[in-house]
Structure formats: C-alpha cells, structure tokens
Amino acid sequence: MIIKKPAFTLIEIVFAIGILAGIIFGTLALFGAITSARAKTQAEFEVISNARIALAIIDQRVRGAVSINAASSTFLIHPGILSLQTNSALTNPTVFRLSGNRLQIVEDSLSALMLTSEHVDISNLVFTPVSYLGSSGGVQVDMTIRSHNPDSDPNYSFSQNYQTIVMLRP
Numbered sequence: 374m375i376i377k378k379p380a381f382t383l384i385e386i387v388f389a390i391g392i393l394a395g396i397i398f399g400t401l402a403l404f405g406a407i408t409s410a411r412a413k414t415q416a417e418f419e420v421i422s423n424a425r426i427a428l429a430i431i432d433q434r435v436r437g438a439v440s441i442n443a444a445s446s447t448f449l450i451h452p453g454i455l456s457l458q459t460n461s462a463l464t465n466p467t468v469f470r471l472s473g474n475r476l477q478i479v480e481d482s483l484s485a486l487m488l489t490s491e492h493v494d495i496s497n498l499v500f501t502p503v504s505y506l507g508s509s510g511g512v513q514v515d516m517t518i519r520s521h522n523p524d525s526d527p528n529y530s531f532s533q534n535y536q537t538i539v540m541l542r543p
Contacts (some may be wrong), residue, residue: 401424409528416520416531419492424518427488435539511540
C-alpha cells in the first residue's frame with residue numbers, strides 16, 4: 374500500500390510566492406517613502422533653522438547700531454551688503470554680506486563668522502533702507518534660503534523666502 378504525503382500544487386506555490394513578493398515590494402515602497410519624507414523634512418529644518426538664526430542676529434545688530442553706513446552698504450541689489458555703525462570699537466563697523474552662498478558677519482576687530490551652515494545656500498540677499506516719520510531709520514531684509522543640493526535630488530530640495538523690517542532704536 375502506498376501512502377500519499379500531502380504536498381503543494383504548482384498553483385499554490387506560485388500563489389504563495391506572489392503574496393510574498395507583494396509583501397516585500399510593499400515594504401520596500403513604504404521604506405522608500407519614509408526615507409524620502411525624512412530627507413525632505415531634514416532639508417526644511419536646515420533652511421528654517423538657519424533663517425531663524427541669521428535673521429535674529431541681523432535684528433539684534435541693527436537694533437543695537439547707532440546708524441546704517443549707507444556709503445558702505447549695497448542696497449536694492451543681490452548680493453546686498455549691510456554696514457552698521459556701532460558704539461563699540463570692537464564691533465564698528467558690523468558688516469553683513471555673502472561669502473560664496475553663505476551669510477557672513479564681520480565685526481571690525483573680530484574675525485568673520487558664518488551665520489549660515491554649509492547645508493544651505495543664500496540665493497537672494499537684498500537690503501533696502503526704510504524710514505518712517507519720527508524714526509531713526511531701518512532696513513528691510515529680503516532673503517531666499519535653499520537647501521544645499523548639489524545633486525539636484527528633489528528629495529533634498531527646499532527653498533523659502535523671508536522678508537523682515539528692522540528699525541534702529543531711537
């Protein structure tokens with residue numbers, strides 16, 4: 374007497390392989406989507422945090438300045454230069470300008486300091502003098518910051534425009 378052992382048919386094996394392949398491809402697609410979203414979030418974080426720091430320092434230095442050195446500044450074009458007169462010999466003048474694609478501050482006797490990291494590029498920096506009746510004047514800052522993306526990978530691409538007005542203290 375021959376005893377038949379239970380076995381899988383070819384159709385059952387093909388069906389099981391198809392289900393397993395679907396699970397593997399679905400997992401890989403989900404992993405790819407998570408990786409892409411993480412890269413995009415990291416690029417956005419770099420742009421926003423660099424802009425926040427740079428604009429806060431510009432705001433602080435303009436508010437603490439005595440005046441804006443109009444003759445030493447470059448207004449209304451990219452790349453702009455903002456030169457401030459201060460009361461301190463150590464920081465007079467204070468100059469904001471681009472060095473390559475990064476924002477830099479130079480204070481007279483101190484070495485230049487980069488305000489933005491190598492992970493972002495400033496693609497537009499324009500300073501515009503402003504004045505209001507009864508004010509000491511100020512400056513409008515227009516800046517576009519984008520994530521540094523030498524490979525042009527859309528997952529690492531993010532750009533943001535910023536505009537602020539900072540007035541000198543009376």
